[in-house]
Amino acid sequence: MTIVFLNGSLNPASTTRKLLEEVQTLLQKARYETDIINIGELxxxxxxxxxPAGAAADWLRERISSAEGLVVGSPEYHGSYSGALKNAIDYLDKDLLKGKPVGLLTSTGGLKGGINTLNGMRTVFRSLSAHAIPQQLAVSRKEYKDFILTEDCQKTLEQFVIGLDEALQHQAVAAHILLK
Structure with missing residues (x-):
């Protein structure tokens, strides 16, 4: 199974990208194929x-169409997700995302941050008929040093990956049943 990661940060040294890579490593250990798409490079x-949408939008839609699931990450900007990510999402539609499991994560400046960012992304993906999994991940700068996550944060990351794996397995079983 393939999982596409959308990185909504334009910063080449972003903590969002590093967080996505942490999730990617765990999913690759579980034998998932993964592909990180940096929105800023599109x-x-x-x-x-x-x-007309253009070649970059067509390519993005094709990658998402062929994936069984998504992990979407964004830095928190003014209590929400990045405009670059929203612009990319606007090129998508329900036909591409219907029923697809989507894991949501954010990197934030403060310990209490991130919930509005996650809720905003959750609302958008629900409106596109995607299955935004209940597990989510918000990591602040205070929860890692040199991008080594705290023990509690590492446990939350692992639960996030388990939740995504369960949703993907459930989707695969449901698809198999429907095809019979």
Whole structure:
């Protein structure tokens, strides 16, 4: 099974990217194929509903269409997720995401941050008929040093991966039953 990661940070040294890589490592150990897409490298034009999408948007849709699940990460900007991520999501539709498990994570500046970012992403993915898993991950700068996560944060990350794995396995069983 393939899982596509969407990195909503434009910062090449982003903590969001590092967090996605931590999740990626655990999922690869569980024998998932993974692919991280850095939104900032796609050069997506600002979404416009009547203009042609272009090659970058077509490529993004194809990658997501072929994946069994997603992990979406964004830094917290002013209590929400990045505009670059929202722009990329605007190129997607329900047909691409219907029923797909989606894990949501954010990197934040403070210990209490992230919940609005996660809730915002959850709302958008629900409106696209995706299955945003209940497990989520918000990591602040105070929960790691040189990107070594605290013990509690590492446990939350592991529960996040377990939740995504369970949702993907459930989806695979359901698809098998429907195909009979």
């Amino acid at each position: 050069d997506l034009p600002l979404f416009h509903p009547v203009r």
